[in-house]
Amino acid sequence: MTTPPSLLVEGLAFAYPDGHQALYGVDLRIERGERVALLGPNGAGKTTLALHLNGIHTAGRGRVAVGGLAVEKANLREIRRRVGIVFQDPDDQLFMPTVGEDVAFGPANFGVSGPALRERVDNALATVGMAEHRDRSPLHLSGGQRRRVALATVLACEPEILVLDEPSSNLDPVARRELADVLLGLGTTILMVTHDLPYAVALCPRSVVIDDGVVVADGPTRDLLADPDLLRRHRLELPYGFTLTQTGAYSSGGAG
Amino acid sequence: MGAGHSHPLYLAGSSPVHRLPSEVKIVAAFLGVVCVVATPREAFGVFAGYLVLLGAIWAIARIPPGWILRRSLIEAPFVVLAVLLPFTGGEPRLDWLGLSLSEPGLLGAWNILIKGTLGVLTSLTLAATTPLRDLLIGMQRLHAPALVITIATLMLRYIDVIAGEARRMRLARISRGHDPRFLWQVGATARGVGSLFVRSYERGERVHLAMLSRGWAGEMPRLNEDVTTARHWRLGLAPAGVALALAVTGWILT
Numbered sequence: 001m002t003t004p005p006s007l008l009v010e011g012l013a014f015a016y017p018d019g020h021q022a023l024y025g026v027d028l029r030i031e032r033g034e035r036v037a038l039l040g041p042n043g044a045g046k047t048t049l050a051l052h053l054n055g056i057h058t059a060g061r062g063r064v065a066v067g068g069l070a071v072e073k074a075n076l077r078e079i080r081r082r083v084g085i086v087f088q089d090p091d092d093q094l095f096m097p098t099v100g101e102d103v104a105f106g107p108a109n110f111g112v113s114g115p116a117l118r119e120r121v122d123n124a125l126a127t128v129g130m131a132e133h134r135d136r137s138p139l140h141l142s143g144g145q146r147r148r149v150a151l152a153t154v155l156a157c158e159p160e161i162l163v164l165d166e167p168s169s170n171l172d173p174v175a176r177r178e179l180a181d182v183l184l185g186l187g188t189t190i191l192m193v194t195h196d197l198p199y200a201v202a203l204c205p206r207s208v209v210i211d212d213g214v215v216v217a218d219g220p221t222r223d224l225l226a227d228p229d230l231l232r233r234h235r236l237e238l239p240y241g242f243t244l245t246q247t248g249a250y251s252s253g254g255a256g
Numbered sequence: 257m258g259a260g261h262s263h264p265l266y267l268a269g270s271s272p273v274h275r276l277p278s279e280v281k282i283v284a285a286f287l288g289v290v291c292v293v294a295t296p297r298e299a300f301g302v303f304a305g306y307l308v309l310l311g312a313i314w315a316i317a318r319i320p321p322g323w324i325l326r327r328s329l330i331e332a333p334f335v336v337l338a339v340l341l342p343f344t345g346g347e348p349r350l351d352w353l354g355l356s357l358s359e360p361g362l363l364g365a366w367n368i369l370i371k372g373t374l375g376v377l378t379s380l381t382l383a384a385t386t387p388l389r390d391l392l393i394g395m396q397r398l399h400a401p402a403l404v405i406t407i408a409t410l411m412l413r414y415i416d417v418i419a420g421e422a423r424r425m426r427l428a429r430i431s432r433g434h435d436p437r438f439l440w441q442v443g444a445t446a447r448g449v450g451s452l453f454v455r456s457y458e459r460g461e462r463v464h465l466a467m468l469s470r471g472w473a474g475e476m477p478r479l480n481e482d483v484t485t486a487r488h489w490r491l492g493l494a495p496a497g498v499a500l501a502l503a504v505t506g507w508i509l510t
Binding site: 104 | 388389416462465466467468469470471472473477478
């Protein structure tokens, strides 16, 4: 018996109620344990796609399955447990008075309680290195700490796939690296929506480029980002001074 | 619970009053205020009894009376009305230092003043010994509507976020030469309030999405497993019992 892929998207199309067509038939297959970057310019449909994965939006056409389970109304609860979305602004995600309560919110909704709930919270906070901040208000944390707590709130649900929306935005370089260290140590399937191309190279061996609601490229991150024509066509750009070669390590020669 | 989320009316401590479950304190405070309101206004001694009762609770909770009294100034604007009553009330009137004062007006003013003050002091005592978060948990346990609790919880969390947003918008306006002291620039502030509303509304939608993504189905999960025992209720309601005895005494005496 083969294990089903963590994520399977087939021919997904979606139009907003106002008629704006955001997705025109997206195909995407992510195996268990893969880390994939979802790249594309603003307005390409990245966030719209992400919100389909846990059934916030329902497909106009096509289908989505998570770990073999179809995203449809009857499965919504289990789907939302399996898909952990970490939103771009931690202030949108962290809404409880204390860090510990916020991390407990997800698993408690999915029916975990008592000592098991406590253990989930402890483990998730320990994983992101925030165990000692359990009783503090998210308001009093730094941006990097908040981002890691937001990640913990989702990890506590033990998801099949983690979906991160712009995880590196608004973080200072050290906080970026700390978050990357945490993500690399997880071993969970990850889909990372980002504009931060160096971050994509550092974290995700594979990348998918989406533009105008369709997948326009899918392959090893390094190969895609070493293709200047592809980048230019889809409004992607490495930061000044970065050059990538298909085989060698990436360097920041000109910037230093 | 609730540590790190203090409010100016809360005085951190670990006294028996602080440790009582919040729903017990809410019920006790409510009953206490009902007793005060039901006491006839002429029963002057009984009101002194209520003050002594509150003083005893402050002593147990280690709240300095001065700390409470400073915060009770919040009542001041409401006292203005009471001060007017002796001058505007009806007959019979009595002379005091050359002023003609109405007797029913004086009694009316006293009634508002003493009952209002005792009510404020009781609420302040509850607030001083209970963090906001626990007040919400208490209300939830008393079966207040779940939606109200959710709204209050979110308000508690986001009031600072929204205040921060307003501050940044104001800085951005001032940086572009805006000076709201001039009357003709007030319009920009007004429009700022409008866009702050839209931003807050959009934030609300994003927060809602994030909650749905973590399996929220309309009701806050119960995260606190402390159990309230009969002993808690007996302890917590004891002051309310004293207040009831005082009220009854008032009714008998007058």
